[in-house]
Amino acid sequence: MGRHTPLLQGTLDLLILKALSLQPLHGLGVSRRIEQMTKGAYIVRPGSLFPALHRLEEQGWLDASWGDSENNRRAKFYRLTATGRRQLSTETEEWKRVAGAMRAALESA
């Protein structure tokens, strides 16, 4: 299955929001984009992906509509909503703060 890093709690949602920040994507697109963004460190399986997509949709951060994919297969495309975009920036800030703090803590001698 290859080596990949286990996801930290809560990071999947952030990754999905980030993946969708450039353009609307369908499920497979989201998982490809995440793989690409993390340079292959994270591979999101459908068993985690779809529950997360549906949860974010119910929370109002994503919007979904049916459209045509690259090879003309109809697929469900997810798009960030305005609240989703706000959520992305607050979570990014939060993440940076945590990551900075962690790095500072771990690198202090």
Place this chain on the structure above:
Amino acid sequence: MRFFHWVRSLWANLVHRDRVEESLDDELRAYLDLLTADYQRRGLSADEARRSALVDIGGLAQVKERTRDVWAGDAFAIGRRELRYTWRSLRRSPGFLVTVVLIISLGIGANATIFGVIDDLLFRPPANVKNPDRVVLLTMAVPKERVGQQTLNFPAYRTLHTEWRSAEVVAIAASGPVQVPLGRGTDAEDVLAFPVSASYFRMLGVEPEHGRFFVDDEDAEPSGVPVAVISDGFWTRHFARDREVLGKALEIGNRRFTVIGVAPRGFTGTELGRVDLWLPITAAMRPFVSDNPNWQHEAFGTYAHLFARVRPEVPFADAAREAGRILANAYPDAWWDRNNRSPRLIPLRVARSMNLGTENSLLTLLAAMALVVLLIVIANVASLLLARALRRRREIAVRLALGASRVQLVRLLLTECLVLSVMSGIVAVFVTYWCSEAIRGLLFGDVAWSSSIVNGRLLAFSALAVVVVAVFAGLLPALESTRAELTTALKAGAREGGGQRTGSRRMLIIAQVALTTMLLAGAGLFLRSLRNVYALRLGVDTDRVLYGQMYLSALGKQPDEVELLTRAQLARVRALPGISHAAVALTVPFGPSWGADVRLPGGDSLPQGDGPYLNLVGGGYFATLGARVLEGREFTDVDDRPASPRVVIVSAAMARRVSRGASALGRCIIVGEQAAPCASIVGVVEDIRRQQLFDEEPPMVYLPLAQAQVVPRTWRSELYLIARPVGDAARMIEPMRRAMQSVAAGMPRATVQRIADRPEVVMQIRQWRLGTMLFGSFGVLALVLAAVGLFGLISYSVASRVHEIGVRMALGARGTSVAGMIMTQALAVDAMGVGAGIIAAIIAQRLIASLLYSVSPYDPIVFAAVTGTMLLVGMVASIVPVAQALSIDALEALRAD
């Protein structure tokens, strides 16, 4: 915003579930297709690409399931799949389906019935009354008595009406609806009239549906104006809701009352019972409320209820104290005001149900019992479901092995229970309807129910009960049966079920038997109380004696005429075939009563207050009642002549007062005015109840009616007839009524009733009848359920031990020892339940002790009978399983493997 989203998806998930499911399907299929295309692009063949894509996804069903789990409200959404599956599996076992639905619907029906009665009697505010919480009944609290003195009189009303500052409005009304004769001759009938002051409607804040209510001038002393307000029901029955009804006349007695208004539908005001019409109390005072011609001024008698609307800012206690001061000032000598009696204000809601004779604690107890029945039902259904689930362990184990999650399986089993409960809930509505009809008819015939039996509150209650049963009865079996022990269940040769797993079922059955024992003990105690009440020696056979009454004075007849007419009626009644005794009397047991001034020659009057009481009777009065003459003799028709020697009969309690130990016979007492001649005591009769069923031994004196010149003539303005039929008294009611009415042309309708049916008696016995009937039906229901439960447990245990029993029999065990083994098992469970039940009943006796009548809550007879019954039931329940066990063919059983 987020909440709005959530609600929208909840709606979609629950209501458009199929669309949501379809969308998920499409989405995953698209994912699969796109992934396949990806692999193909990388050079795999179509087949290989498809296979790799499927491997990547790792089980479509699981993905779907995990996605569904995040959907809003998913826990509530029972898929069509589950419903379809449940329905199919239930249809395969119709016996189980019918049994469970029957059990649950009876349990819910019993609860809903009690809920309906209590809701209507105790919790519904009186219809059409504005702000009923400020309306009170003024009673005189008597130290150490719970109910106290509820009636007062007109002068007290007049005083409070003008002086009581704490009250916004004060009103007076008869102590209950009065049966009055309407019309004469063949069209004559009885209607329920309620004499009230003009302030009554104002006090309640009710508005007429049509026309108007009384104005003060129509209720002015001394005799008011003959006008009437009719009820909505009476308007419908008599006038077909004709708007022109205003101005029509109703002939009541010798007066014609003009209809001036119609009360709104359902309005019964301060009463729980039906009211046909309201009359101004000053116009209807005589003879319907009081016979006293001096009612305007005499404050001695008590005959009417005083109500008030207390000002919003005044606490009831302050208002009561003020009323106490006013009454004590105005009536320093009134007996009802002395001996530490003081006004107490009782809120209308309580006052209305007070005279039902069912203490609220009894209704509460019945509600608790209904809940116990529901618990039994839950235990029973849980054990049936558990048995069924255990039989399906193989299937469940296979499902678990195939990857179904435990949550899914629990949901499936809960779905089954929910489906059963909902079906039962529907059946329960019918059960409730029939039960409520029966209770309303048999026990509360005198109540005008403010709501129909099936109403919104009752349906809401039943729905709640359905959910409770579904959750509690379904959860235990669901959890128990899905406990993962895959290997044992799957192992070939493991019996369907397996003997060790009956533990929780046994506990459920023991609990059931215990609760049933408690209920039966309660039923037994109430039954013994009821029998004790019926066995009370009242001095009158209330169910064998008829009394007849005709308001002749209301026709304007003078006392002498009344007496003549009544004696003529007596002759006709006596001539009826089927009447063994009949007599005329001033009053009857549980009727109105008259205080008497009684003196010994040369001595002072005996103090009044609690007697002595007077009755004027004709020859044969005591024989007609069935009262025992203890000494001397009863009056004959010869005594009942004006010129005969002066004679008197006294009650045992009176005899003790007169002679203090020695025989009272032959002594002389003076009854009535100072100058009255001395009458000699010719007989002593046992104490006959005056108004109370219990603990009443009123001192009474009886004079022959014809020798009654010693009491004011006006007292004799109304007379009663009593008659003792040979057989069933109820059959003679119509003949007696016709005989009384045929005495002259143009007579009003006579009221003829068994004394036992007088409201005063019905009310006093109701508590035990209600208790016996409901405890009894609950008990029988519980008994049947317990028997079914025991039977199920034992027969299940036999079925799962076929192999073992076969081996035993093959090894030479006798039928009797096998039967003994099974019986012992059944009786052990039974006995444990009975023991627990008796202990629980003894602990709970405090709740019931005060509601019993001369029965100890530990009554050994009751407990012995209950124990016997329960053990018998245990034995009966194990007969069939024993027969099953004995019919086991050892060879067959062993070959089955």
